[in-house]
Amino acid sequence: MSEGETAKSKGFRGEMIAVISAKGGVGRTVVTTNLSVALSKKNVKVGVIDGSFQFGDICLALDLHPTFSIKDVVESIDELDSFGLSGFLMHHPSGVKVLAAPDRPEYADLVTPEVISKACDLMLSQHDYVIVDTGVGLHEKNLHIVEKADQIFLLTNLEMATMKNTKLMLDTLELLGFQSKVQVVVNRSNMESVIQASDVPDILGVEIGLYIPNQFQIVSQSLNVGIPFVVNEGKSDVAKAVFKIAEHLISRREITFFKPKTPNFLQTLFSKPKVL
Ligand SMILES: Nc1ncnc2c1ncn2[C@@H]1O[C@H](COP(=O)(O)OP(=O)(O)O)[C@@H](O)[C@H]1O
Numbered sequence: 001m002s003e004g005e006t007a008k009s010k011g012f013r014g015e016m017i018a019v020i021s022a023k024g025g026v027g028r029t030v031v032t033t034n035l036s037v038a039l040s041k042k043n044v045k046v047g048v049i050d051g052s053f054q055f056g057d058i059c060l061a062l063d064l065h066p067t068f069s070i071k072d073v074v075e076s077i078d079e080l081d082s083f084g085l086s087g088f089l090m091h092h093p094s095g096v097k098v099l100a101a102p103d104r105p106e107y108a109d110l111v112t113p114e115v116i117s118k119a120c121d122l123m124l125s126q127h128d129y130v131i132v133d134t135g136v137g138l139h140e141k142n143l144h145i146v147e148k149a150d151q152i153f154l155l156t157n158l159e160m161a162t163m164k165n166t167k168l169m170l171d172t173l174e175l176l177g178f179q180s181k182v183q184v185v186v187n188r189s190n191m192e193s194v195i196q197a198s199d200v201p202d203i204l205g206v207e208i209g210l211y212i213p214n215q216f217q218i219v220s221q222s223l224n225v226g227i228p229f230v231v232n233e234g235k236s237d238v239a240k241a242v243f244k245i246a247e248h249l250i251s252r253r254e255i256t257f258f259k260p261k262t263p264n265f266l267q268t269l270f271s272k273p274k275v276l
């Protein structure tokens with residue numbers, strides 16, 4: 001990425017990734033935290049929004065002790081600019097900056113679509129990637145997040161109930177016209193189940209390229225101590241899978257940056273006619 005294209009540029013907008021699932025406990029927080037830290041190792045600026053506004057646990061998973069949260073965005077929404085927002089972000093040693101969820105569930109109601117929009121826009125003006133963890137399902141707040149996102153990572157695992165709900169969620173996202181932004185990520189892809197990872201593309205009717213293996217001890221230990229496994233278990237299969245997703249995102253972004261730009265309508269209209 002060239003200097004002129006980093007998050008510091010005026011009018012810059014980073015890439016927003018929403019991490020969603022149709023059921024709780026599928027791994028949104030694990031993926032959000034580890035993917036953000038994996039990306040930050042690639043010399044890009046990464047921000048995280050804890051969009052699980054009632055029971056957010058991003059800070060717990062990163063061992064951060066939030067003094068500010070999105071509730072502070074609510075309280076200063078009219079005058080807030082990107083400088084003001086920076087003051088509300090929690091700094092992880094990896095370089096990842098986190099906009100925490102409110103510290104009490106009852107404050108979640110204060111986070112209106114307007115607040116979500118402003119928080120996302122300000123975060124995107126300062127970071128190459130903004131990854132948003134979410135609450136379960138497709139309620140109003142999540143719909144707002146997925147609408148704003150450039151990419152939606154829909155997490156599933158191989159459990160029958162998760163698969164059924166993932167299928168319903170995919171259908172709904174398709175109805176809403178978001179299909180092209182959705183990538184299904186199969187988490188715990190080698191867990192014991194009647195459904196095999198290889199069955200998932202047929203069940204869901206989509207191609208799947210992103211799989212994260214099941215390594216319960218490493219993952220649960222990492223959550224309990226608040227150190228992402230990509231930090232100190234970087235050679236584990238689960239960390240390698242997350243690094244691969246980070247690579248995939250970076251390479252996509254480079255392709256977008258270096259793709260020759262197609263001229264816009266006005267450029268075409270005023271371009272010199274070719275001399276034959
Ligand atoms: N790849 C994985 N391998 C093993 N266990 C996992 C994996 N991903 C998540 N888990 C476990 O699943 C549980 C729920 O993960 P979490 O990220 O908190 O889910 P969510 O945020 O979707 O509710 C955690 O206890 C975690 O240890």
Ligand SMILES: [Mg+2]
Pocket residue numbers: 028029030052057
């Ligand atoms: Mg969570």
